Amino acid sequence: MINMQKYIISLTILFSIFAGTIHGQSKKAFLEAADNAFSTGNYYAALIYYNEVLAFDEKDPVIILKTAESARLFDSYALAAQRYSYLIDSLEIVYDSTSLFYAGEMNQRLGKFDKAVEYYDLYLSQYGKVGDYLSKRAKKEKESSTWASSNSKEPDANITLERLTSTVNSEYSDFSAIKYDDKLYFSSQRFLESKPLLKPARLLSKIMLDAEGKIQPIDADFNKRELSVANACFNPDKSRIYYTVCNYINDHDLRCDLHWSKVNADGSFGEEQALPAPINMANYTTTQPAFTIDPVTGNEVIYFVSDRPGGKGKLDIWFAVYDKKLGFSNPVNLRDINSAENDISPFFHQQTGTLYFSTEGRTGFGGYDIFASPLNAGNFGIPHIMSMPLNSSYHDVYFKLNDEGTDAYFSSNREGAMYVDNLLQSCCYDVYKADMVPLVIDLNALTFDKNTGLDLNGATVRLIDQLTGKLVSEITSEKSNEHKFMLDKGVSYLIIAQKDGYVSDTINFSTHTIKKSEQVVRKLFLSTDKVALDAFTFDANTKLSLSGVKVTVEDLTDPENALLVKVNEEGNEFTFQLERNKTYRISATRIGYGGVTENIDTRGISGKISKNLYLPKTDINRLLPLALYFDNDEPDPDSKSTATNKVFGDLLSDYMHRKPEYMEKYGMGVKGKEKGESIDRMESFFEGDVRGGYDRFSLFMDELIKALGEGQKIDMTIRGYASPRYDDRYNLVLGQRRINSVRNDMMRYKNGALASYLINKNLIITEISYGEELSPVDVDDNINDERGSIYSLKASKERKVEVISVKLK
Numbered sequence: 001m002i003n004m005q006k007y008i009i010s011l012t013i014l015f016s017i018f019a020g021t022i023h024g025q026s027k028k029a030f031l032e033a034a035d036n037a038f039s040t041g042n043y044y045a046a047l048i049y050y051n052e053v054l055a056f057d058e059k060d061p062v063i064i065l066k067t068a069e070s071a072r073l074f075d076s077y078a079l080a081a082q083r084y085s086y087l088i089d090s091l092e093i094v095y096d097s098t099s100l101f102y103a104g105e106m107n108q109r110l111g112k113f114d115k116a117v118e119y120y121d122l123y124l125s126q127y128g129k130v131g132d133y134l135s136k137r138a139k140k141e142k143e144s145s146t147w148a149s150s151n152s153k154e155p156d157a158n159i160t161l162e163r164l165t166s167t168v169n170s171e172y173s174d175f176s177a178i179k180y181d182d183k184l185y186f187s188s189q190r191f192l193e194s195k196p197l198l199k200p201a202r203l204l205s206k207i208m209l210d211a212e213g214k215i216q217p218i219d220a221d222f223n224k225r226e227l228s229v230a231n232a233c234f235n236p237d238k239s240r241i242y243y244t245v246c247n248y249i250n251d252h253d254l255r256c257d258l259h260w261s262k263v264n265a266d267g268s269f270g271e272e273q274a275l276p277a278p279i280n281m282a283n284y285t286t287t288q289p290a291f292t293i294d295p296v297t298g299n300e301v302i303y304f305v306s307d308r309p310g311g312k313g314k315l316d317i318w319f320a321v322y323d324k325k326l327g328f329s330n331p332v333n334l335r336d337i338n339s340a341e342n343d344i345s346p347f348f349h350q351q352t353g354t355l356y357f358s359t360e361g362r363t364g365f366g367g368y369d370i371f372a373s374p375l376n377a378g379n380f381g382i383p384h385i386m387s388m389p390l391n392s393s394y395h396d397v398y399f400k401l402n403d404e405g406t407d408a409y410f411s412s413n414r415e416g417a418m419y420v421d422n423l424l425q426s427c428c429y430d431v432y433k434a435d436m437v438p439l440v441i442d443l444n445a446l447t448f449d450k451n452t453g454l455d456l457n458g459a460t461v462r463l464i465d466q467l468t469g470k471l472v473s474e475i476t477s478e479k480s481n482e483h484k485f486m487l488d489k490g491v492s493y494l495i496i497a498q499k500d501g502y503v504s505d506t507i508n509f510s511t512h513t514i515k516k517s518e519q520v521v522r523k524l525f526l527s528t529d530k531v532a533l534d535a536f537t538f539d540a541n542t543k544l545s546l547s548g549v550k551v552t553v554e555d556l557t558d559p560e561n562a563l564l565v566k567v568n569e570e571g572n573e574f575t576f577q578l579e580r581n582k583t584y585r586i587s588a589t590r591i592g593y594g595g596v597t598e599n600i601d602t603r604g605i606s607g608k609i610s611k612n613l614y615l616p617k618t619d620i621n622r623l624l625p626l627a628l629y630f631d632n633d634e635p636d637p638d639s640k641s642t643a644t645n646k647v648f649g650d651l652l653s654d655y656m657h658r659k660p661e662y663m664e665k666y667g668m669g670v671k672g673k674e675k676g677e678s679i680d681r682m683e684s685f686f687e688g689d690v691r692g693g694y695d696r697f698s699l700f701m702d703e704l705i706k707a708l709g710e711g712q713k714i715d716m717t718i719r720g721y722a723s724p725r726y727d728d729r730y731n732l733v734l735g736q737r738r739i740n741s742v743r744n745d746m747m748r749y750k751n752g753a754l755a756s757y758l759i760n761k762n763l764i765i766t767e768i769s770y771g772e773e774l775s776p777v778d779v780d781d782n783i784n785d786e787r788g789s790i791y792s793l794k795a796s797k798e799r800k801v802e803v804i805s806v807k808l809k
Helices: 011-022 027-039 043-054 061-073 077-090 098-109 113-127 133-151 648-657 659-667 672-709 728-752 755-759 793-798
Strands: 159-163 174-180 183-192 203-211 214-217 228-234 240-248 254-263 269-274 286-293 300-306 316-323 343-349 354-359 369-376 396-401 407-412 430-436 441-449 460-465 471-476 482-487 492-498 505-510 518-528 531-539 549-555 564-568 573-578 583-590 593-601 608-615 626-629 714-721 763-771 800-808
Touching: 027 043, 027 061, 043 061, 061 077, 061 098, 077 098, 098 113, 098 133, 113 133, 174 228, 174 396, 174 407, 183 228, 228 254, 228 286, 240 286, 254 286, 286 343, 300 343, 316 343, 316 672, 343 396, 354 396, 369 396, 369 482, 441 460, 441 492, 460 482, 471 482, 492 518, 505 518, 531 549, 531 583, 549 573, 549 608, 564 573, 583 608, 593 608, 593 800, 626 648, 626 672, 648 659, 648 672, 648 728, 659 672, 672 714, 672 728, 672 793, 672 800, 714 728, 728 755, 728 763, 728 800, 755 763
Parallel strands: 174 430, 203 228, 441 518, 531 608, 714 763
Antiparallel strands: 159 430, 174 183, 183 203, 203 214, 228 240, 240 254, 254 269, 286 300, 300 316, 343 354, 354 369, 396 407, 407 430, 441 482, 460 471, 460 492, 492 505, 531 573, 549 564, 549 583, 583 593, 626 800, 714 800
C-alpha cells in the first residue's frame, strides 16, 4: 500500500499540542515549532506555523520558500504554486534551484500546463545537467505538459464521473474500491491508533464494506489490529481474500506485506497467513495484490507492487504464477510496463485481457495517470493512457473495471475531492465511479505471405504515430497472423509489418473521422524466399478431410526457435514458411484422435513441400505427444541398472528447485542483451516445459483412468532419451531408468488408480530407450564443458521421456 496520506491531523489536535507552548509567543517560537513539525514529516502543522511566521514579515523569502515546500509536500497544490510564483516572479528570488522545478510541477498538477512548461524551461536553462535526476524529470514533465495541453481540451463525452457519497468518502483517504457480488469493498484511512506510541496518534487504514448503504469495517480478525490493512481482493474463485498489512517504520512511512485468509462457506474469514517468500521479501514493501487466471494453464496469476531489488525504478509491478501443487513461482518484473518512477495499483481485466495500472513515469496529464496495456500472445503491448476525465492533472490511482466494461471505480485527489482543510485545499483521495459508454477503436492487423496469400504467423507489427514519429505499440504474434491494438481517437498511424527473411509492408491509417466504436481490419502482405510447407489433415479411417486439427512444426536443427502452431477449425489446409537446409518435425493432434508425427527435410528444396497427415480416431491422443524432462543423470546417477525406485513427480520437484542454478550457469560467459535472453529462455523452459509438461501428463493420466474405467484396453508407447554427455551404452540404460520412474509415477497416481490396470495388463506400456541416439549433432557432449553439456537449453531438452501414442483395443 502506498502511503495515501501526508501525515495529517485535525486542527483541534494540532492546536491542543502546540497552543499552550507558542500562543502569544515570538516569531522565533513559531519558527521553531514549524521547523520541528517539518522535520518529522508533519507538513500540515509546519504549513500552519510558517504562515504564522509570515505574519511578522510577509516578504521573508526563506519562509515563503518553506511555506511553498510544506504546501507541496502536503499536496496543497494551489497554495504551493502561489507561493513559488510569488517568490520567483514577484520577488525575483531563485536561490534554491529546485523551486523552479517544483513551481512547474505544482502548476502541472493544477492543469496550468503552459505555465508549467515555462518553469521547466527556466529550470533546464539555468540548472539542467546531463544525467541529473531532476533534469531528466524536468524534460519528461515538460514533454507531458506539452502533450497534456493539447490532449486535455476535449474530455471523453462518453464517460460520466460520480464522486461517491460522504458515507464512503471521508476527509481522509479512501481508495482501492472494487465490487464483489454487489458489495463494494474499499480501504479507508479514517482510523487512529487507539494505543499510540507517538503523539499525536497516527492514521490507520481498514478494509471497509458498503452493503446496501451500510458502511462498516469488514468483520475479520485481521482488520481489528493496530496495523494498517488495505487493498482487498479475492482470488478468481473467491475462496481466498488477499490484502496488504502495513507497519509504520517511522512517524509517517509504512512497510507492507501481502497476507491472505480463507473465505468460509458462511462468508466469514479464516485464520490469516502471510504469503511466503519470494512473494514477500524482508525489508521491502509488497503491496496491492490483483488476481487473474492464465487462460492456457488455468493457474492463478497474482500481480503486485514492490520496491524490491531487480526492478526498473522505485515501486514496480511484478507477477507470479500460483500452482496448486508447487505453490508460487518466483516473481517476474513486468519490465515492458514499468518505468523509472513509481508504477502502482495493477488490475487485470480478465474479459478483455487488459492490465490497468497507474504510473508517474510516462507522458501524461500529470501525477499518477491511469494506463492500459492489452495482453497479446503472452506479451503486454506498449501502455496507452486513459482519456480525461478518468485521468486528471492530479493523482489518479486504483482503477478497477467491472466485467462488462461499463463502469469502474478509481481514487483521485483531484479538485472536488474532500479536503482535510478547506482553506488549504489539500488531501485526500476520494473514491469515484465512472459510468462509461466507451469509444473503442480496435485494430486487427492481419499479416499474409504475399506469394501464397496465406496467413503469416510470427510477424511483428509496429504502430507509429505519424505526427511524432514515436513507437506507439509493437506486437509479435508467434501463433497467429492477428495483431490487435487499441487505438486512440484523432491520430494518424503508420502500420508496419516485419519478419526475418521477409520484405516488410507499410500502410497508413487515421482515426480522425471515426465517431463511434468499431473494429477495423487492415491486411499487410510480406514476401519471402523461404520454403512453403502445405500440410493437409485427414481421418485415417475414412480418408476424408479433417478440420479442427492443431498442427505444430518444431525446428529440430535449432530447438530454441519457437514452435509454429496453427489450428484450422473450418478446413484441413495448413501452410508454414520453413527455412532452407534444416530438418523439422510436424505433429498433428485433435480431440478425439491420436496424434501423428513426421520429419521434414528442407535441404536442397525450393518452392513447396506437401504433406498429408492421417489421424487415427481416439479420445486420449489429443494430449499427445507430451514430454517429461529430467535433471542431468537422473534418476540414480552413475547407476548401471535399468530399474529405479524413484518417482518422476518427486524428481520433478527436485529439478524445479535447481532452476536458479540452471539460469545462472546457462547465462555464464554470455554478455549484454544475449545474456538476459539466455536466462529468459531457460526460465521459460522450466516454467512452460518442465512444470507444464507434468501438468499435461496429469491430465493425460486422468484420461487413461476414464478410458480404462469404461472397459477399454490400451497400448501406449513411451520413449526415453538422454543428452550425449556420457557413452552410448550408459545413456541407453539411463533412458530406460527414466521410463521406469514415469511408470512408478503412474503406479502411484491418485492412490494407485492406474496400478491394477498395469498389473492385469489392461494397460500395456511399450518402452523404447533411444539414449542419445536421436540427439541433434550440435548438442554438446564435452564432459568438461558443463555449461554446454549439462546447463544448456539444447542439452536440457534431450533429457526426457516422451509419451508418443496410445492405441485403444
